[in-house]
Amino acid sequence: MATPAFLLPFTLSLLLTLSLTFPATGKPPAFLKSVSPSPFNLGTQKLSRFEFYWHDTVTGANASSINIVKPPAVNSSIPGFGFVSMIDDPMTEKPEIGSKMVGRAQGFYGECSQEELALVMSMNFVFMTGWYNGSTLTVVGRNPVNQKVREMPVVGGSGVFRFARGYVQASTYSFNTKTGDAVVRYNVYVMHY
Template sequence: MEKHVIIVASAIIFCLATVPVYGQYYSETVTPPHRPEKMTRLHFFFHDILSGSNPGAVPIALPNTTNPGLYLTLVAMDDPLTVGPDQTLTRIGNAQGLYVWTGKDPTQFGAVLYTDFAFTSGKFNGSSFSLFSRFPITEIARAKEEVVEMAIVGGRGAFRMARGYALTRGTYVNQFNGDAGLEFNVTLYHY
């Protein structure tokens, strides 16, 4: 019987000694071998379509206010990316995500976007990068040549761990139905 007590006591001590090791939220920090960072530049066009029978962007939450307007409207999107400014040109992917209309002052109207730009053809098929940034719509509508910078905050596939920026310029805006087109010049730094 004494032998069983020693075995049980030893097992309990062993279990108590190993719990803290397995209970940590990390294993170790290592310095990865030198991997040269890559830079990729992309040029494409984005089409945000709110109108028609098959829109790419749809409001999914409206503000509970008596003030009419788009302010604080949340929109989900699955919009096409093309090689040129016309929607009928070769489709290279989709921009999927959310944006919310911001800016109480109509002269400062804009949106905050979280969008995943996923490529479905060509060299970067299956890869994507993520953008999270403010987009000042009234500035684009006022000056078609206005360029806006937005932040790239991540990526997957060929763009794993991407960071960088997107320079965008409006190619068309329909103030009546909300449809818009943007030209994207993107610079990505990734591994």
């Protein structure tokens, strides 16, 4: 059986790595085995689009973003360079926090640039409704927050999103300059089976 096209780059990379790692014997280690994708019953690949609002609340008794690493005192034009926050942010259908919740964004972000306000983000979109209930999408990327639209990659997922790949576009819907609370609209485009 031929290797599916989506596995070809991974397979070639793995073979090259193994040939460089084990040149003397030419044999892969005992713990590594090739498997056929047919037991996964992947079905037809499809493209799905989601739109929801991400609520990052850094103040009050119900804060969904907690600072876990304070920025060190450094010479930087961005005073928060180096901070890290853990998040468990609600995701809703509409920009109002009281609208229907579709899931939670769980992970962390931190200030990663000394020249501009940019975050490195690592989060799972944990869906809690409908057919996608219990499934996740993983987003890891750079978020230059002062740009109108920011793009970050979807690098994987679980549940109905196994083998997922795609991208998100984030745009700030509202930002409270006094509290730091934000509502961000996410448009998600993901290929999955």
